[in-house]
Amino acid sequence: MLVAERHRKIVDVVNERLSIRVTELSKLFHVTEETIRRDLEKLEKENLLRRSHGGAVSIQDEQAEVSYMEREITNAAEKRAIAIEAVKLIKPNDQIVLDASTTTWYMAKEMPDIPLTVITNSIKVAIELSKKEQIKVISTGGMLLSKSLSYVGPLAERSLNMYHVNKAFISCKGVHIEGGLSDSNxxxxxxxxQMMLIADETIVMADSTKFGVRTFAHIADIQQVSCVLTDEKIYANDQKIFEEKGIVMKISK
Structure with missing residues (x-):
């Protein structure tokens, strides 16, 4: 395969997968990891992708909101398993905040009907929790993003300022040891x-494909996270790096 053809195919794969590791590209194109790193460096200079810790991420439509239907079928089994682990961290009478991720929707479905106060910016999470009589649900309100069925903007942020919660459960597009948590929107x-600021502790729920990835908008440094829940496909080296930084890692089965 010619170098130019390999470069074109690398960009296609990155855009299709959104993020991919050097090791995977090396196996896919039957070249050394060092060759792939040089390829990624060149493609980043041409503004065709962005390098991340251990791989590359797509820059195509970075700020576009992914539709809820699309997110529901992406790594669904891993997200559901992570959600089940997250629910185990909730105690009766807790006050929690849930973001508008697919994983928190799975949490809402799995959550027992116990006395809780839940703040969320997700319409789907709020509807799911409304079926449970003992759970008090508070919606942030705000500007509606139709694709993700979530509220954002200054009104949503100000409404959060009124509250204090025990735990914040959030997901994100990127979890990077140096770049911290990030999102495409x-x-x-x-x-x-803002959810993290009003919480005593933050639990990040991220499947293994999110590690080593940095996306458009920074959320917070990794040191501000209390615990990370992920799936068993996480690379052992990634787990070791985060644990060495004092981040509690819980692996769903």
């Missing part, structure tokens, strides 16, 4: 940052 990133 700036509105969502700002709201998730």
């Amino acid at each position: 700036e509105w969502q990133a700002l709201l998730k940052r």
